[in-house]
């Protein structure tokens with residue numbers, strides 16, 4: 411007896427599949443598996459609704475007690491069809507216990523990239539005092555929260571590091587040697603200069619806000635990749651979108667993709683203010699911007715499922731395959747004129763958009779997305 415069977419879901423390649431779920435895990439996926447089976451609950455998608463592995467937002471902010479970048483995990487996550495949120499450095503070692511406790515009440519899976527500053531983002535300048543980088547506290551937090559802390563975060567821009575320049579990143583790379591967690595580095599206004607940052611990064615490290623439009627960007631004035639970025643990408647450094655309120659430019663993204671530089675991960679940098687007032691609104695909306703720029707729906711979905719799970723080493727996430735967690739997103743690709751604005755105020759008009767319909771988390775929790783779909787699915 412299965413706990414849940416999803417019948418006739420449409421994969422993005424058009425194939426119709428049934429998904430059999432038991433004990434929170436996907437047991438089987440394939441065409442016409444549902445007949446003669448028994449389940450406590452059925453969802454019949456009638457071949458009309460798209461189904462994918464649960465969407466993962468790899469750069470979000472969902473510590474409700476954060477004074478600046480707060481949000482409710484279920485509003486930033488499940489309500490937008492997102493089954494897992496990775497909080498990118500809202501908290502450091504000082505608040506990680508409280509953050510962990512709070513997230514246990516939410517439906518959405520939450521993971522943390524621990525800020526290398528023990529105080530986290532309680533102000534904008536968490537790395538302006540090197541004493542905030544306490545290696546012992548950091549190490550102990552990681553040991554206490556194995557599985558919850560999946561990486562580390564260092565925000566390397568002028569407003570954050572003050573007069574410390576590149577020093578916090580040098581320290582972060584030293585700390586990383588002990589536990590080998592992925593390191594996400596935010597780029598923004600300089601100093602430190604993007605070349606100094608890129609040259610320190612190694613395989614698997616993640617540059618977030620990769621297509622920001624600030625002067626300290628990945629492209630030079632001729633629209634080519636800065637040599638330091640080209641070298642970093644050749645070493646296996648990862649590019650993450652991290653749209654946010656100030657960190658995504660259509661012009662930069664279009665030019666980067668024109669010269670063959672694509673994002674590895676598409677994430678929102680969502681928090682209450684940019685979710686409600688824009689320009690982020692939701693991960694689906696950020697995904698729609700890539701659709702508008704001609705990135706295929708298949709590739710976009712891979713950036714928020716398989717690649718996000720692999721690059722952040724989230725175990726049992728990111729794939730619609732037997733043995734993986736039953737985290738599933740139901741969605742629509744709606745043909746509709748959609749006005750899209752980046753963080754620079756530039757506009758584009760899309761013809762299709764991703765519309766989340768529901769997030770299914772651990773095969774049990776089924777959360778209707780806040781949005782309108784033409785498909786009346788009985789959940």
Ligand SMILES: [Zn+2]
Nearest residue numbers: 469471498679
């Ligand atoms: Zn952020």
